[in-house]
Amino acid sequence: MAPREPIHRGTGEPIVLLHPFLCSQNVWRTVADQLADTERFEVFAPTMVGHHGGPKSPTWLLHTEVLVDDIEHRMDQLGWDTAHIVGNSLGGWVAFELERRGRARTLTAIAPAGGWPHHSLSKYETVLKFIMGGPALIAARLLGPRILNVPGARRLATLPVSGPADGPSQSDLAALVEDATHCSAYLQLLVKTLRMPGLLELASLGAPTQLVLCEKDRVFPTPRGNRYFLTHLPDEARVVRLDGVGHIPMLEAPGAITELIADFVDDHSTPSGKAIG
Template sequence: MTERAPIHVGTGEPILLLHPFMMSQNVWKKVVPLIAGMDPADPSAALDVADPSASLDVADPSARAAGRYEVYAPTMPGHNGGVKGHRFLDTAELADDMERRLDALGWDTAHIVGNSLGGWVAFELQRRGRARTLTGIAPAGGWSRYTPAKFEIVGKFLAGFPVWLFTLAFRQQVLKLPFTRYLAHFPISASPDRLSDDDLVDIIDDVTHCPAYYQLLVKSLLTPGLLELAEAQCPTHLVICEKDRVLPHPRFTRHFTQHLPESTTITHLDDVGHIPMFEAPQRVADLIVDFVDRYASPAREDPPREALGG
């Protein structure tokens, strides 16, 4: 597995984007330019990160007009393009790696956004004092050590083991099969037509280069989920994806809605699946920026809204 440079664009306050389980920084490539304020007409705004040599790093202010945010989207250990992890990964090790990356950038803190597993890691980083704000999009980890929900989600991924082995054996050849788009969309988007051909190429590439598939599943059986959520020390935004089949609402969101502080902003994002960046990049970018704008320095002149709309 070839290590890949993170997507790193823009100038301004730092935003860290963390991807879901089995995916990579690829999931953010449509969203990053929108957050960073890049001109869609600029060729560099079209990120192509499937090839490690094509990864885009234009954080240098001289590379483009100054924006509001500097956006950094790495791939976590054990995933496609990430560093090699230990034999059995856990969220603490993933958070350790992110802290090393933040330190290398000189970022004591950042606005942290995470989807699914990335949301779990985001909460771990918040607990360590590294988050200015936290946005969890369909975050995982909403369970305790013996909560049935934990064993249900592990069971879902274990049930997909034969499909993973089949995909691993045939790789991009599975794109020629008529049922591939349907199988791929089920854990990702609200409907099959929401995934483009390019999306499918990225998804298959990520799934077939993910040793974390079995590493994290084994370790998660032995460890608790997220604890001490009520002690969140930074502004927090919980995003619930209404057509999420992996962590469906309310069964997998109840832990968050019951234990996060009352000040938490909750957004219900309608008509999207578990990884909404593929099907609704503009909506995802808008909800991230609208929330972070409330707390970014200098503050906006207009008063913040009381709640974000889906």
């Protein structure tokens, strides 16, 4: 698939939306539309390097820095020195790294990855979960979205992404299957995660930050999946707990996620468009 054009809509405060591992900008479609429709925000949601519809990785050893460099380059092309950065899972990890580079007016991390030191049970548990999902990805690659019609396959597909059993819509699940089975960064990022530490220096964050935790998150389950963030984030960071939703809440409760992002951006913006905090 040729690189797809990022979602880019609206006018106002600049917001960058970053997707999870194995996914694409598609997971942000509804939230991006809702934010843009307020006429207060200019929303940019790209697909990251190595993911379906994103740029190809320039190297097999795909480090997080490559993902961050690409997003920085895209922001530069838009003329955005800074923006309100929102990331889910892997996108949350990239969001923290962008904040460290001074590119974030505010930071919203939704069920972020990277919450571990160099060696931790949480890191190895996370990698093991994705490795165990490998056979399902191979089957889905062979069958495509038709795999969702196989008895039990829909529930298997919803477990890692949603809280309730019914999960996202059929069209959203089909898009997830298509993205996951065409993610060339699958092995690259798992190897990178095993070899490298997670996020460091969280206590030195300079931008207003909110951490969003999802009650039914089966990728980073509470408490062990987010203990690192709760321990190391600055005391002034806002922690929001969402009931009943899974790892990718934009697909289950887009209205709630839109409101959460919009309120946080509004709280840390001035009428002139300059972030405060």
